[in-house]
Amino acid sequence: MYNIKEVAELISGKIVGNENLIFKRLAPFFYATEDELTFAADEKMLKSIDKCTAWCNNCSTVGKIC
Numbered sequence: 001m002y003n004i005k006e007v008a009e010l011i012s013g014k015i016v017g018n019e020n021l022i023f024k025r026l027a028p029f030f031y032a033t034e035d036e037l038t039f040a041a042d043e044k045m046l047k048s049i050d051k052c053t054a055w056c057n058n059c060s061t062v063g064k065i066c
Helices: 004-010 043-047
Strands: 015-017 063-065
Antiparallel strands (some): 015 063
């Protein structure tokens, strides 16, 4: 298991939201599950955010890494 803080440190990012999230692995946006981390790389993905079941770093309801 990984902690979102580790990811933020690796990319020199800032966490906005839940700093205690843990996840199993990274996964493709449209295939990720709730225990995986993914990201929205473009507008198409952002428009499909409601179909994403993973913790998405651009989901304002859960948190994000800037």
